Amino acid sequence: MRMTRLALKTQREAPADAEAVSHQLLVRAGYIRRLASGVYSFLPLGLRVLSKLSRIVRDEFDAAGAQELLLPALHPVEIWQQTGRIETMSDVLMHVEAKGGAFILGPTHEEAVIATISPDLESYRDLPVTVYQIQTKFRDEARPRFGLMRTREFIMADGYSFDASPEGMKKSYKLMYQAFLNIFNRCALPYVPVEANSGAIGGDVNHEFMVPSPIGEDHFAQCPLCGYAANIEAANRGKASRSPSGEAIPQMLVHSTPGASSIKDVVELLRSEGLEIDESALIKALAYKDDKDDITLILVPGNREVRVPAGLTPLDDSDFESNSFLFKGFIGPMGMSDQGVRVLADHGILERDSWFAGANLGGHHVSNAAIERDFKVDEIGSFVVVMDGDPCPNCEGTLTLIRSAEVGHTFQLGLAYSNKIPYASFKAEDGSDQKYWMGCYGIGMSRLPAAIAEHLHDDSGLRWPKSIAPYPIEILTITPARAPEAVAFADDIYRQLEEKGVEVLYDDRDLAPGVKFADADLIGIPTIVTIGQRGLANGVVEVKDRLTGDRSEVSVPQLVDYLARLS
RNA sequence: CGGGAAGUAGCGCAGCUUGGUAGCGCGCAGCGUUCGGGACGCUGAGGCCGCGGGUUCAAGUCCCGCCUUCCCGACCA
CATH class of the missing domain: 3.40.50.800 (Anticodon-binding domain)
Known part of the structure; x- marks a missing residue:
């Protein structure tokens, strides 16, 4: 291409709204241009980069046995009502009113792919099948940012596998997982596959593909010793480095702490009374309920954040009314088992002999609360959001937190979708109707150029790897x-x-x-x-x-x- | 949704305090001189000063309301 013929104008200065280096360079060099907040055009050079990436993805997905198709971006609302995600994903859904009904601009395609492909998957003889597409997605993000990193309209390569059994699903998953590794290797990206939460997509096992980056919006914990890596939302910490000494602990003492319902308030108040303590001396006890309204209490050291296990939601005011033994702001672990409350404690609760804790009485806290003697726990595990320096759950190592950008995510969905959609089934060998075991696999195609540019550039500009240079x-x-x-x-x-x-x-x-x-x-x-x-x-x-x-x-x-x- | 900042030529910015002819750099067009790491001179085109209302003889500038954008947070495959 002769540059005298190319629609391209480089800019000496970056637009004022571009913060990230990748954003600045991609705009200055004429790859992309903003049309609205979180909405970008790909100029000829930018499109060539996308095409190179698409070629790599097609190569590897095809090699993994997947077949390319193309689903619509416009989805009838009915298929979203069927899975209930019209509510659970309502924050990001964009609606379109048109002749012939209401539509949703697809933010992801589980519903659409099932509705499309299930007529072709009537028998166990038709399985397994993996299909994929490279398609535009729409998500009404709360805050688009960093150029191509988080946009409201973006391009994704998304694959969906259908199997007759969990074993088959795992096999399909493994093939696609390997394809992901190959793809990111060919993009010259230093990525790390990490264990993750499945969020609104659902399912059990899943992995995120993270690229360490100063403008990433995620953090993952990694153990340099054994290689353990997990998103901070899913990461576990190891056992406490110290256990109770067994020395005699004085009797529990009740302290009047009127109005001090937060950890911070309690520490300030007790300090003003001459006690030399900090937040790590208090037990943070937070109550949650499950879908049967059974109460679970989670105990963590007062200076740590609770990582709420899946399926638990915080109590609201009416829950406190119907459980009068719970004094909001003054909850302690003592006697909770007798009330039928399940008590979960973080490993950190074993790091001290005794604790300050809520007294289960409005306006009061106790000191010298000792595990076993004064309160019982049902389960000890990892219930905090991990921090730099926490012990690794798998070995003797220490966890490090790394800021990163998510460029891919793979899920073993199991029956999460099939169970919600009546026709998501096939005839098994024995004549019975069975549900598909599904997997899904997404790569943020339009995010990749930003991640690569973020990784490969210098003061003069971009430095594309040969595989994806325009x-x-x-x-x-x-x-x-x-x-x-x-x-x-x-x-x-x-x-x-x-x-x-x-x-x-x-x-x-x-x-x-x-x-x-x-x-x-x-x-x-x-x-x-x-x-x-x-x-x-x-x-x-x-x-x-x-x-x-x-x-x-x-x-x-x-x-x-x-x-x-x-x- | 909470906190902060900003909207003036395609891009980067000044002008607003103290109301009185809309400016600079880059880019763009023409002419000339230059030419191995973002050259120079001359000439020129390009503006609903985010939008609406108000004050005033007069508003880019003062007042009120709204919109948009960006950053931090909340949220999020």
Whole structure:
């Protein structure tokens, strides 16, 4: 492509609303342009990057046995009502009123793929099947940000597997999981697969593919010793480093703490009375209920945040009314088992001999509350949000928190969707109707260029890996107006490479050399070929590797073959 | 949804305090000089100063309301 013909205008300065480096560079170099908040156009260069990524995804998904199809972005509301997600995902759903009914702009395609494909999956003989698409998704995000990282309209490659059994589902999952590893390797991204929560998608086993990044919106915990890695929302901590000493503990004492219903208030109040304590000396006891309204109390050290297990929700005011033994703000673990409350304690509760805790009486707390002697727990486990330095749940190591961007997510959905959709079934060998065991697999296609740009750039601009650069080669002529022989030479090289099927970006613009060099660095094509009369006089041209910065001189007769090998 | 900041030419910004002809840099068009790492001169085009109301002889500037955008948080495959 001759740059004199390319719809491209680079900018010296980034738009004021661009904060992230990837956002600034992608806009400045002419890959993307904002149309509305969280809505971006892909310009010709940007689209080429997306196409390269799509090619890699198709390669690997096809190799994993998946078949490409294309589902609509416009979904009839009925299929969303059927799974109930019209309510559970209402925050992000965008609605469209049209002739012929109400529609939802698809934020994900579980409903649509089942509605589409189930007529083809009537018998166990038809299974397993994995299908995928590369499609635009719509999510009404609370806060779009960082350019392509979080947008309201974005492109995703999403696959869905259908199996006759849990074993089959796991097999399909493994194939797609491997395809994900291959894809991210080919994108030259330093990713980490981590254990995760399934969120609104549902299902049991799932993995997120994280790229460590300063503008990531997630954190995951990683153990450098054993390799354990989990999203902070799912990460467990290991056992306490210290257990109770067994020394004699004084009797519990009741303290009057009127109005001090938060950990912070209690610490301040007790300190004002001369007690030298901090938040880690208090038990934070929070009550939750399950879907049967049974109460669960979770105990964690007062300086830690509770990680609420799935299926539990906080109590509301009416719950406190109907459970009069729970004094909001003054709950302690003592006597809870006798009230039929299940008590879960974090490992951290074993780290002290005794605790300050709520007295189960309005306006009062106790000191010297000791586990076993003064209160019982049903289960000890990991119930806190992990922090840097927590023990690893699997080994002797220590967890580190890493900020990261999620570029992919795979789920073993099991029967989560099939059970909600009557026709999501097939005839088994014994003649019975069975539900599909499903998996789903998503890659944030339009997020990938941002993640890669965030990872690979320098002060001068982007540095694409060869696999996804819009063009593998850029040819650049020096002072074309004064060097007709160099232009003729460059034209010839360009023509020969095109004939060999090599995609070339040819900067044939009549601009000052500095401008052309600067643009080449900004756009970030991995191989930059400089053709000028100075080099040609010596029978060579300069070839620069944008990734490494290495420059080499290649003799004229070898040039075309040399470049063709690089592409 | 809470907190903060900002909307003036395609992009980056000044002008607002103290109301009086709408400005600068980059980019764009023309001419000329330059030419191996973002050159220079001259000429020119380009504005509903976010929108609506108010005060005033007069509003980019003062007052009221609204909208939009960005950042932090809440939320989120």
